[in-house]
Amino acid sequence: EDFKIGLSNGWVGSEWRTQMIEEAEQAAAAWKEKGVNVEVVAQSANVDVPGQIAHVRNFISQGVDAIIINPNSPTAFDPVFAQAKEAGILVIATDAEVSSPDALYVGIDQKGWAMESAKWLAETLEGKGKVVAINGVAGHPANEMRVAGYREVFGEHEGIEIVNEVNANWDQAQGQQAMQNLLATYPDIDGVWVQDGMAAGAWRSIMDADKADDIAATGEIRKDFIDIWTENDLNSGASVNPPGVMASALNVAVLMLQGRELKEPATAGQYNNAMYLPIPFISSENLKEVAASVEGKPGYYSYTSSLSIEDTEALFK
């Protein structure tokens, strides 16, 4: 069997994205042993939304069997996905959900992802305290889902007060600056909810201010942060959005192309087209194992996990 699968990534501004593509390419190679030839063609560059729509159109022109996309917008692809479907192409979105009924989402639940770490924070603070949040890009769907997630959790805890929420655009240095400003104006905060690479920045400011012992804050999954976490024994916890999600999506795609059917149809999420993958969690309890698993990797390497071919097959009839 031969399948041609197109991978589209519309932003190369983070190492997580490049790792995502690499893992997907490795997953494709793994199918060879099963006697399935999976050829991947990837488009990965900084583009705007129309530019990524063009990615999809290019795949249609090439006549791929499936498209796996990490979309720059949740809703903008509805018309072009409809065209892909007309052309008989399977479309799977990963990392960010899409509204199109013609596509499937295979990835983590961003809201659930935020809720996990928010729960950890709330529990660590024993249900009370002042908390600040440092978010990604305002208006970005993944960011807004995450915001909704932590707000829901903190809302359930009477004693937790969100004193300020700021945006640092998923930029580590901006996260560090934002934290610095927040520490100056709210010297008595107890917890910080911060996402992704910004967590490393925020922690740096916390440590600079010698408050590492007084503040609990969420963390992230890059190796260089995990090292710092281990070395300094930080009071942190991190939900994992593994870059392997695209690899998982690829495995799902191949099985679907083979004509297999899911045991449970993908109907989760706000658009009823999602199949959620498990969200690993890193806390002091399993930090050692995590650190061991990323040993020897470069600093930008993110702790990852993905569905193996066997795991994936288990989801199918």
Place this chain on the structure above:
Amino acid sequence: MNRVLEIAKNPLLIALVLIAALLFLGNTLSPGFASGGQILRLLIVAALLGIVAAGQNLVILGGREGIDLSVGGVVSLSAIVAGNVMNGMDGGIPLAILACVATGALFGLFNGLGVTLLRIPPLVMTLGMLGVLQGLLVVIRQGIPSGRAAPALSEFVTRPFLLGLPGIIWLWIGVGLLMAFILHRTVFGQRIYAIGSNEQAAFMAGVPVRHIRIALFMLSGVFAAIAGLCLLGYSGSSFANVGEQYMLPSIIAVVFGGTPLSGGKGGYTGTMAGAVLLVVLQSILTTINIDESGRQMVFGATLLVLMLFYGRGRGLRA
């Protein structure tokens, strides 16, 4: 009266007054904002921006619509190169500095050659170069061992170094003195102003116009690269697009410092104040608890209002 007006129009003075006013406002809105430690930390952030803006300032002074949009890319690239070279070890710092300076100078040279030999407008050349740099970042990130800053570098940037001030602030003061010396006490500086205000006349007076313009772009690259190195020290590890946030702010700092984008006029002292002003403004906005949409609207509007104080274009009717 006239003299008073003249002094009141001094961009440096305007910036200093505005900074004081903003600090006061910030402290009123959120007590603790203007504490000594916080001001020092703001200065660290301003120093990073200010060092990038030094190069930007030179390129803008050189006229012919000089502008360098590629600084952000160079900052990112240099942070990654530096992280890669020093790899978390103090011993690697000298080599990392060399590597950064070389990287910055190289891309500055490309910009300079495009602008002078091919006469591509700087905005276009450096915008194109930014695209190339962003692509290059993706390429070279494949398989680099690590991006950790050396401990000494981080200490230098974030910890008190001399008289309670972190090393990076001393570095920035040094950059300020160097810039003042270059611009006001060297023939090179006079030539920068000369090509900025009348390139043709400068050429006829034997000024090596191209060489100087190339040198300006190279200096811009070098300053951006040094900032990238310091940014690595600030954030501890290098990561993609770390410098993206410096592109337009570095230009605004220059404008707030009283150097018009048309070149040939202005200096660096104002730019330093402009950088501080911008950083203080941004940090006040972070600490005020409003929606991001509100913050952006206030930020945009405030920038516009502040610009009214600075070098508005002359009226058409004299």
Place this chain on the structure above:
Amino acid sequence: MTSISSPTRQDSGRFRALLGRFPFLPALFILAVLLVLNGIFEPNSLSFRSLTGLVRTYLALMLLAVAQTYVVYAADIDLSVGAIASLVNVTIIVLMQHLGGGGLSVLAALGIGVLVGLACGLVNGFVVAALRLQAIVATFATSIFFTGLALVILPVAGMPAPTVFWRTYGGTFFGIPFVFYAAAALAILLYLLARTRLATQLLAVGDGQQAAFQSGLPVTAIRIGGYALCGVFAALAAFCITGDTASGDPLVGAKMTLFSVAAVVLGGSALSGGFGTVAGSVIAALIIGLINSLVFFAGTPSHWQNFVQGLAILAALMVGVLVSRRGRA
């Protein structure tokens, strides 16, 4: 007054004259080459459907490039076009939703969308021309403001467009896709605009503000006019984005601003003002799109793609500048 001239100089003189009249010729040539190369690497990319898709996707950037061109005519620049497009995009989406999504509500929303674009253009014109702030920094500031406004109107990307709207944009009438009608209408509109007094006056202002003022031109009003035109075309671009994406996104246009500037240059217009054509910008928008696809079709490994695209666009920009300069040097 005998003029010294040799045959070769006359040839290059004719070439220059041709370029002076049609500064977009080099861009057109690059476009043709890119189309051929795309066709070689992926024959399907020249199919009618693919070409339709290309126009459908890049009509927005074409319009945005046109918008940028009018301000560049007068030696100004607008770094807020992308933000204006985003703002109009969310405004019309929200309006269409609120008004029920019928045909009439769509038209009403579009009308208001144009007005929003116009208003943004007037704000830019006011701060740049009337308040005399420097265009690059002032429009950067307004872009931040407009983005904030867009976030107020639609805090998170989403909210679908009414079906009638995007089905029309993506649809086919009498066998011809809608976007080709739109492109034809655009061509006529641009042709007419090129003959207006405003176009000539913008170019004259771009040649020298002081001279234009002393000639008795209402320079401030003309520059504001350029920004207003820019705002309106940014709104039209937003319609195309909305048509192609069928949804609202407060950040959708952000990345398009710098591409619009690149397109203007690539199309042979001078950033220093006074010289250029909108046709060149339109062609250049397609070139940017085709470069991106070519890099992919040519089989570039994924982590090299951004770099190769960056190099190709830089090279195209250089060619655009170098060749167009011969037309007016």
Place this chain on the structure above:
Amino acid sequence: MTKLKLSGVSKAYGATLALRRGDLELETGEVHVLIGANGSGKSTLCKIVAGSVRPDAGEVLLDGQAVTVSGPRAAQALGIGIFYQELSLADHRSVAENICLPDLPRKNGFFVDHEALLEKAGRYIALFETVAGAELNAETTVGDLRADQRQLVEIMKALATEAPILIFDEPTSALDRAQVDRFFEILRDLKEDGRSIVFISHRMDEIFAIGNRVTVIRDGETVGTEAIADTSPEAVIRMMVGEQETLASPRAAPPSHEASSNVALAVESLTGAGFRDVSFAVRRGEILGLGGLHGQGQSALLKALFGAPPARAGQVVLNGQPLRTESPRAAIAQGIAYVSGDRGRDGIISGRPILENVTPIHALRNRLVLARPGPLSEKALPALKALNTKFAGLSHSIGSLSGGNQQKIVIARWLIDKPDILLLDDPTKGIDLSAKADLFALIRRLAEEGLAILLYSSEDAELLNNADRILVFNGGAVSRELSGAERTRYNLYQAAYEAA
């Protein structure tokens, strides 16, 4: 009948009082000449009338009515048209569009009426058909035109306003004799027509050829008005300079330097853009004049010797050594100096201190790295003094000086380290009469000190009075050499017009 009356008009730019008390009475149907030294405020006065400068005080009466000219548009509405000294053309627009720019003919409200545009422009282009050169037609892009043609377009643009009051601020500075003659014919017609015309020129012959009355401005103040018929050039000059000094009378034929046959610069078959096959030699102490009509290669030759841009073929020998002229920088290093008449473009570094404007050549020739104001001032002051430059302080911006004094700064920069060869490319363009006299005295002194000097001037009198020999250029080549007693206006014209 008084058409326009200005009384007590004043204008200050920052600390510079450009115009203290401008008075002017313009009659219907006259050509009223305005004359005054550089920086005396003529252009400022004109711009006030034309609305592009806002006066600080004073009154403007039009047909006896007090009016406020709130801007150039308002001026046009009031019937005032102007030719700007520094021109107001859009380089990338066509001649026709430029001529009609103030009021583009409209069609259907928004559109340019192309036929009407061409028709209207055509009328004005036709006026200068015989003298403008074939390239100048309605569709030509203005940027492709020569300086004199551009000046003609600006004239057409002023005429096209059809305004009852027309102001011409040095409209003839780049025109050749034939063009000036044609322009004067047109002015006479306009006068017949009952238009009121203000005319500014630094050329005395022109003033007496066309003017009805003359108003003299000195240091921003109107000194007086005389009927041309009742006055003489000497009287006008006396009014211009005041009582302080009497002008040196034009020098009689200068002494010849045949004796010192010490060749400084020898040019052999030099060919470049705008000139071809030029050969000559200049001796130390000699002033070699370059004459002829405009744009016949004189400026291009001088620029080529200076390396901006270098010639394409031929040889130049300086003091027995081949001269490398790849760039001005190289030329300067080898002892060549070049003064351009176009100081705004080639000379002054605007917005910078006077000191920086005087010292760039010194810094270059001495390979200075540091710019120390003290030592540099010591070098600059004597050079400035030699030219009687008026300035308040070395740290003041060069923009605070009048045009003539700016030009002196540009010349002074070559006097700190003496060059071997001085190339003067119409150095007195726009310089007032007394400054001119000073300048030529200095040039002669420099020659006597052993410099070889090449002088191109657009004013015949200047050449005839100051050059020891004159090479007459025609069509890019030297058509004749005049020396000794041959140097007469008649010979000059004859050689210049021979083939043209």
